[in-house]
Amino acid sequence: MLKEKERVVYNFLAVFDALIAWIALDIAFYIYFGQYTFLSNKDSIILHLVVLGLWFFLSKAFRANEIYRSRPYSILLFNVIGATLMGVGVLALAVFTFNLHYIGITPLMYFGGVCAFMLFSLKVIFFTYIKSARRRGYNSRNILIVGDVSAVTFINQVLKYKEWGYRIIGVVGDEELKERMGDVVTILPEDTDVGKIIENKTIDEVIYCQEKARMEDIMTLLTSCNELGVVFRMSSPFFNMLTNKTHLHYFDTTPVLTISNTPMDYLMLKVKSVIDFLVSFTAITIFSPVFIGIAIAIKMTSKGPIFFKQKRVGMRGRKFWVYKFRTMVTNAEELKAALMEQNEMDGPAFKMARDPRITGIGNFLRKTSLDELPQFFNVLLGDMSIVGPRPPVPAEVREYERWQLRRLSMKPGITCIWQISPNRNDVSFEDWMRMDLEYIDNWSLRLDFVLILKTIRTMFRADGK
Known part of the structure; x- marks a missing residue:
């Protein structure tokens, strides 16, 4: 009704x-x-x-x-x-x-x-x-609250905001709740038969508000409310974990509450994938002369291959080869061990301002981020996205703290918040991780668009290392 x-x-x-x-x-x-x-x-x-x-x-x-x-x-x-x-x-x-x-x-x-x-x-x-x-008391709804001391805040809100139109008929609670709220609302004993109350009194809604919810009590109340056509509501500290990324999913006819702190908008994620493909294909087509020019410059200034490939960790731990224009000498990985004491980055990542392994043309490519251009092929292959957390090497991931692993819950990208930060060369490893998690928590197509524009600005600023 x-x-x-x-x-x-x-x-x-x-x-x-x-x-x-x-x-x-x-x-x-x-x-x-x-x-x-x-x-x-x-x-x-x-x-x-x-x-x-x-x-x-x-x-x-x-x-x-x-x-x-x-x-x-x-x-x-x-x-x-x-x-x-x-x-x-x-x-x-x-x-x-x-x-x-x-x-x-x-x-x-x-x-x-x-x-x-x-x-x-x-x-x-x-x-x-x-x-x-x-x-003034018109168009109000009568509510019965079943709770413990954790319901005090909610009760005070209902009493304060009379424009909500709720009138507390009674509160079924323990002695501690009676001591706290017994002067302002009617406290009923814990063993009160709630089913009889909603059957014999005018109750529009029953609100269950207990810190330690008991499933058998909830099912009993829910059954009584359904039988009598009374609205049942439930409040719990557990709900503080629920965000707009919470929904009810069905396995056939079985309902399952799904909670995720990563983007789950299927349609928008598919749109992101389509945009990634179109932008990458367009970028490779438009910048093909730049690709050729950089390739010639690398070949003319240092010995070794044009491209550098390295195994990286992608979404949820998937391994893939990432491609970049080579900016270092060919034995850079062997020389890295001897340079670890000069690492200017805290945490497992390695970064050095005057890295002797970087070639002359490599220094220019890194400052302008042009060494990242081949990663558009990674995007076309589906291993990466235009915007997303940078893909780490497996050795770094093995040293991650548990909370830092969540940055692997989205497809890695060519650029992200860290890349466009004005002081990106001085950002600590932990702040870098938090920036990636900030991106995941606030992801939207609009945010991707803004980060792409700021990345272009950063490339012209040429302050990379």
């Missing part, structure tokens, strides 16, 4: 949003064209009907039609702006596709501004009224 009521209310609010968008379209067109346009021609009528249906769908898709009891208005603003941008984008595409040049893009921009302003303003007024009514 509650879900059916909620569905009806949300559908009504979505229709309301669609009508506001309709009115906003008329206002915007009147501002731009100076006349009422709805009945002016067939295309205008069709456009109004499209807006009506489109905004009904977008309102539900962006959850702009939902009534938030406790979320801030910033979430509402984000949802409204997101729905408006998507809607204006679809309309602009339709105008372009069907050659509706007399409508144009500018009126649609007017419409987007008017629509977002009207929707957000009216919703703020509506929600402000609702919250005010809740503070």
Whole structure:
């Protein structure tokens, strides 16, 4: 019954949003064209009907039609702006596709501004009224809390924020909780039959809030709530570990809670892979003369092969060969052992400002990062990405601390946050690792785009070692 009521209310609010968008379209067109346009021609009528249906769908898709009891208005603003941008984008595409040049893009921009302003303003007024009514005791929901002393913070929040519209009927808890909160709420004994209470009293929601959750108690409460149509909620310190990378996965019909602190957006990761391939192919094609020029310069200035290949560690420990333009003498690896005492990098990585193994042309290639260009072939092969943590050598990985191994949870890249840092040559190994983890935790296509642009700037700055 509650879900059916909620569905009806949300559908009504979505229709309301669609009508506001309709009115906003008329206002915007009147501002731009100076006349009422709805009945002016067939295309205008069709456009109004499209807006009506489109905004009904977008309102539900962006959850702009939902009534938030406790979320801030910033979430509402984000949802409204997101729905408006998507809607204006679809309309602009339709105008372009069907050659509706007399409508144009500018009126649609007017419409987007008017629509977002009207929707957000009216919703703020509506929600402000609702919250005010809740503070006065109207449209409130009766809740029963089952908890221990860890529920004190939640209880205080419910008592403080009356605009949430929750009224605590009772709290089933232990003696410690009674000592802390017995003066402000009704504390019921631990052995209280919760099923009987929700059966005999007006209870809209049961909230389970215990630090050490007992599965048998949860299943008993959940069964009683399901039988009586009461909403069951659960709070636990365990949920502090859950982020937006948490979802419910199904193995056939078996639900499994999946938690990951690495990117799991399948579609966006596939888009990243497609972009990697296209950018790499384009870069190799465009810079082919540069490849040839560097190859000739290497051959003319030092003995040995043009390319340097080295085994590196990729995603989740996979080994692969990484390719670079050779910047050192051919026996560089043998000489490395004798230079370890002069290592300027803490941790397992090796870095030296005036490394005697680097050739003349190699010094230039490293400063400009042009020695990394052959790694576009690694990207084409699927071993690397354009942006991602730099691939380490196996010897470094063997010396990683446990928390540092998470940098191997994403495909390695040609560039990342460390490469574009102004003081990258002085960054400690631990800070370097934390920068890679920061990239993993905040990954997005937008972040990749920004890092690529900053990498180009860094190449022109030529301050690498």
